[in-house]
Amino acid sequence: MAVVKMRVYRGDSNGGKEREYEVPLEEGMVVLDAIHFIQANYDGDLAVRWNCKAAKCGSCSAEINGMPKLTCKTRLDSLPLDKPVTVYPVKTFPIIKDLVTDVSWNYKVRKMIPPFTPAKDTKWVMYQEDVERGQEFRKCIECFLCQDVCHILRNHDKKNEFFGPRMFIKMAELEMHPLDTLDRKEFLRGQAGLGYCNITKCCTEVCPEHIHITDNAIIPLKERVADTYFDPLQWLFGRSKGSPKQ
Amino acid sequence: MEKYETHTHDVIVIGAGGAGLRAAIEASAQGASVGLVCKSLLGKAHTVMAEGGVAAALANVDAQDDWKVHFHDTMHGGKMLNNWRMAQLHAQEAPERVRELEHWGALFDRTKDGKIMQRAFGGHTWKRLAHVGDRTGLEMIRTLQDRGIHSGMDVYMECTITHLLKDGERISGAFGYWRESGRFVLFKTKAVILATGGIGKSYKVTSNSWEYTGDGHALAYDAGAELIDMEFVQFHPTGMVWPPSVKGLLVTEAVRGEGGLLTNRNGERFMEKYDPQRMELSTRDVVARSIYIEVQEGRGTPHGGAYLDISHRGAEYVKKKLPSMYHQFMEFAEIDITKEPMEVFPTTHYMMGGVRVDADTAGSTVPGLFAAGEVAGGMHGANRLGGNSLSDLLVFGRRAGLGAAQYANELRDNTLKIDDVDLEKASQEMLKPFENAEGENPYTVHQALQEAMSSYVGVFRTKEKLEDGLEELQVLKDRASQLRIEGSRMYNPGWHLCKDLKSMLIVSEAIAKSAHQREESRGAHSRVDFPNYDNEKWGTVNSVISKDNGTMKIGTSPLPQMPEELRKIVEGGHK
Ligand SMILES: Cc1cc2nc3c(=O)[nH]c(=O)nc-3n(C[C@H](O)[C@H](O)[C@H](O)COP(=O)(O)OP(=O)(O)OC[C@H]3O[C@@H](n4cnc5c(N)ncnc54)[C@H](O)[C@@H]3O)c2cc1C
Ligand code: SF4
Ligand code: SF4
Ligand code: FES
Numbered sequence: 001m002a003v004v005k006m007r008v009y010r011g012d013s014n015g016g017k018e019r020e021y022e023v024p025l026e027e028g029m030v031v032l033d034a035i036h037f038i039q040a041n042y043d044g045d046l047a048v049r050w051n052c053k054a055a056k057c058g059s060c061s062a063e064i065n066g067m068p069k070l071t072c073k074t075r076l077d078s079l080p081l082d083k084p085v086t087v088y089p090v091k092t093f094p095i096i097k098d099l100v101t102d103v104s105w106n107y108k109v110r111k112m113i114p115p116f117t118p119a120k121d122t123k124w125v126m127y128q129e130d131v132e133r134g135q136e137f138r139k140c141i142e143c144f145l146c147q148d149v150c151h152i153l154r155n156h157d158k159k160n161e162f163f164g165p166r167m168f169i170k171m172a173e174l175e176m177h178p179l180d181t182l183d184r185k186e187f188l189r190g191q192a193g194l195g196y197c198n199i200t201k202c203c204t205e206v207c208p209e210h211i212h213i214t215d216n217a218i219i220p221l222k223e224r225v226a227d228t229y230f231d232p233l234q235w236l237f238g239r240s241k242g243s244p245k246q
Numbered sequence: 247m248e249k250y251e252t253h254t255h256d257v258i259v260i261g262a263g264g265a266g267l268r269a270a271i272e273a274s275a276q277g278a279s280v281g282l283v284c285k286s287l288l289g290k291a292h293t294v295m296a297e298g299g300v301a302a303a304l305a306n307v308d309a310q311d312d313w314k315v316h317f318h319d320t321m322h323g324g325k326m327l328n329n330w331r332m333a334q335l336h337a338q339e340a341p342e343r344v345r346e347l348e349h350w351g352a353l354f355d356r357t358k359d360g361k362i363m364q365r366a367f368g369g370h371t372w373k374r375l376a377h378v379g380d381r382t383g384l385e386m387i388r389t390l391q392d393r394g395i396h397s398g399m400d401v402y403m404e405c406t407i408t409h410l411l412k413d414g415e416r417i418s419g420a421f422g423y424w425r426e427s428g429r430f431v432l433f434k435t436k437a438v439i440l441a442t443g444g445i446g447k448s449y450k451v452t453s454n455s456w457e458y459t460g461d462g463h464a465l466a467y468d469a470g471a472e473l474i475d476m477e478f479v480q481f482h483p484t485g486m487v488w489p490p491s492v493k494g495l496l497v498t499e500a501v502r503g504e505g506g507l508l509t510n511r512n513g514e515r516f517m518e519k520y521d522p523q524r525m526e527l528s529t530r531d532v533v534a535r536s537i538y539i540e541v542q543e544g545r546g547t548p549h550g551g552a553y554l555d556i557s558h559r560g561a562e563y564v565k566k567k568l569p570s571m572y573h574q575f576m577e578f579a580e581i582d583i584t585k586e587p588m589e590v591f592p593t594t595h596y597m598m599g600g601v602r603v604d605a606d607t608a609g610s611t612v613p614g615l616f617a618a619g620e621v622a623g624g625m626h627g628a629n630r631l632g633g634n635s636l637s638d639l640l641v642f643g644r645r646a647g648l649g650a651a652q653y654a655n656e657l658r659d660n661t662l663k664i665d666d667v668d669l670e671k672a673s674q675e676m677l678k679p680f681e682n683a684e685g686e687n688p689y690t691v692h693q694a695l696q697e698a699m700s701s702y703v704g705v706f707r708t709k710e711k712l713e714d715g716l717e718e719l720q721v722l723k724d725r726a727s728q729l730r731i732e733g734s735r736m737y738n739p740g741w742h743l744c745k746d747l748k749s750m751l752i753v754s755e756a757i758a759k760s761a762h763q764r765e766e767s768r769g770a771h772s773r774v775d776f777p778n779y780d781n782e783k784w785g786t787v788n789s790v791i792s793k794d795n796g797t798m799k800i801g802t803s804p805l806p807q808m809p810e811e812l813r814k815i816v817e818g819g820h821k
Pocket of ligand 3: 209
């Protein structure tokens with residue numbers, strides 16, 4: 001039977017190193033299956049997060065051969081198997097153990113985002129074309145892979161000033177909700193640090209839900225913020241049409 | 247005993263799926279101080295995986311629909327074993343709960359005139375399932391998560407409850423550990439709401455996640471609550487069969503709801519034989535058994551399943567209505583479902599049985615202990631209709647939140663005590679696998695349990711098989727009492743599995759005992775040796791599991807009497 005060599009990072013906040021395992025290859029096998037095989041047969045304490053094994057819960061993010069991916073969605077036969085497959089925890093968040101990292105920062109900033117705020121007398125009529133934009137963003141499974149690759153978080157560690165792509169699509173979704181009444185532009189520009197994003201689109205490339213994070217969320221948000229803060233005429237014009245949100 | 251953290255709340259909700267979140271939101275709204283505890287990160291609970299939709303008689307697409315038809319369908323789906331009051335409240339309140347989600351920001355698919363869209367599903371007379379493509383559960387959990395984090399509750403993520411603590415008869419606390427550090431934590435509380443979901447991990451082929459080890463069922467049982475109808479385990483007719491690594495992964499019923507056709511290897515649309523009227527939209531128990539029989543009788547597909555085909559609806563439609571299914575087959579099986587059929591076979595999916603609760607308050611027989619969602623029994627009787635679970639979570643999640651907050655408020659002076667001896671016992675039990683020098687690998691025992699449940703307590707059951715199964719479970723219990731694990735307490739899945747095994751063994755025994763007792767076939771429970779309904783004897787009782795002097799007792803209790811006006815609805819025609 002064909003065998004795959006897996007090099008999995010083992011360690012915690014005190015450091016660690018990769019360990020090599022041999023795993024028998026079964027048809028259709030994904031990286032998470034290999035990890036589970038290792039748990040059941042070699043190292044019962046190998047730490048990994050997962051829930052659905054169907055690319056729906058966003059728990060199982062890791063860096064496979066250096067690429068941020070969902071381990072449950074990455075088939076081994078999609079990787080070059082003449083070399084060992086490396087599996088590392090995502091880099092942007094502090095390691096807890098093995099493949100598990102501390103992503104609590106994401107929960108902290110998410111809580112700071114002003115929530116959906118409809119008007120009191122809302123009639124609750126919406127048309128498919130009005131909800132479709134928001135629906136794209138609501139496909140997000142919070143795998144935080146986009147947060148992991150964004151260089152502003154990954155290389156510059158601007159966690160105090162920059163909420164990251166996941167949070168921008170969250171805010172885009174609220175801003176574009178046809179029945180929301182709140183204005184989050186000041187928040188986006190200020191606390192959330194939208195201005196730091198320089199549209200490299202790395203986030204979009206890794207999104208397993210194929211959300212067009214940059215084109216459909218971040219750029220339109222940037223335009224809104226720019227219109228408001230740097231073009232008062234257009235802002236006034238926009239307001240006078242009666243709708244600040246189109 | 248080592249040092250441990252203590253947190254104090256009025257209400258502790260165990261589980262952050264749809265039921266737990268909805269319960270926590272309600273209890274907070276009632277002014278209770280709420281702690282929400284979950285094994286995984288917030289927003290990852292099983293509910294996130296639900297696809298097809300949430301059932302509610304909104305009558306947006308089929309104007310004839312109303313709660314009475316929904317009630318009628320639910321009782322028939324459950325083969326009349328449902329708690330009628332739960333089915334009634336569920337049908338009446340589901341529309342309001344769905345609209346409320348919309349008011350909290352959910353973006354459901356829309357009808358042409360701007361209302362919430364609804365689709366057809368098995369066993370539902372009208373188009374009744376509100377949905378968002380095939381990711382309804384994600385929409386629901388995200389909406390509740392957003393609402394929840396702004397409702398003032400404290401969330402304890404990656405924290406597992408292992409024991410409930412009582413002061414006399416009353417609940418007074420919950421004990422557990424942090425996944426990250428393995429350190430212990432104590433929650434002092436007046437009320438506990440169990441919302442821990444299902445049990446699928448006892449079986450080999452399942453659509454369920456690692457969390458589905460029946461913890462809530464086991465915690466309730468150990469605390470002295472009753473479990474009802476544990477023989478009714480739903481095998482969803484359509485799980486993936488290929489490739490092996492995704493065996494069991496769900497193919498949503500929405501595929502059939504949107505017009506998917508089932509055929510065998512000879513190209514016959516075999517549902518004509520089993521339910522000519524409803525065909526593919528028959529109830530899950532019937533479709534699962536039909537596929538099973540086709541394969542048993544040699545008419546299966548190359549990978550041992552049935553074909554499910556939606557390609558005739560056109561690529562555009564399929565990608566729009568079933569986007570996740572399209573990607574799932576493309577990515578995992580390299581099959582383009584807009585062009586080719588899928589291969590499917592039954593997979594363990596849902597637990598109808600669970601903690602016996604009062605319909606109005608969700609209170610169990612133990613004071614201070616409440617339960618809602620999949621861990622609660624009664625609502626779905628012998629078989630759950632698709633879409634009725636997501637609505638169940640909302641309706642009874644809210645009612646559990648209300649019930650628990652009210653109970654906690656009435657218990658004004660909190661003099662509830664935690665017994666140190668109980669705490670010490672709980673901690674020792676947890677630490678034992680580290681101390682066993684000899685002993686077995688928990689993963690090996692888990693595999694053996696899954697094999698046993700699949701062979702002895704699967705889709706088709708007989709007296710002999712169930713007796714063999716019960717014997718095997720005794721052996722496994724002994725093996726599980728001597729587990730050994732490596733490493734430290736820090737984020738140690740092997741260690742966590744030791745505790746999960748305890749829950750799975752309790753639940754498995756309860757299933758096998760209940761299945762052994764019920765000598766008839768009804769809904770999801772098929773006894774080859776008793777193939778028919780026995781309405782005289784078994785049509786009038788729930789099975790009841792309880793703990794009696796440390797051993798598991800099985801018995802029955804009569805179904806609650808349905809009021810006349812509801813009986814008329816149930817006995818009336820479909821419309
Ligand atoms: C693939 C799939 C598709 C489905 N599609 C549909 C559908 O379309 N429509 C429908 O109506 N139903 C559907 N269902 C069923 C439905 O999703 C579930 O029944 C429902 O989500 C259960 O919700 P819950 O709130 O009871 O539990 P869950 O959402 O499973 O939440 C359980 C929670 O309990 C926590 N927990 C468990 N044990 C412990 C412990 N010991 N300590 C602390 N926390 C604990 C977990 O961490 C989790 O947070 C589907 C199910 C699956 C698997
Ligand atoms: S586009 Fe912006 S948010 Fe996305 S990775 Fe680049 S800098 Fe980060
Ligand atoms: S936007 Fe995409 S990459 Fe980012 S968290 Fe959501 S699903 Fe993951
Ligand atoms: S396990 Fe859920 S996304 Fe991978």
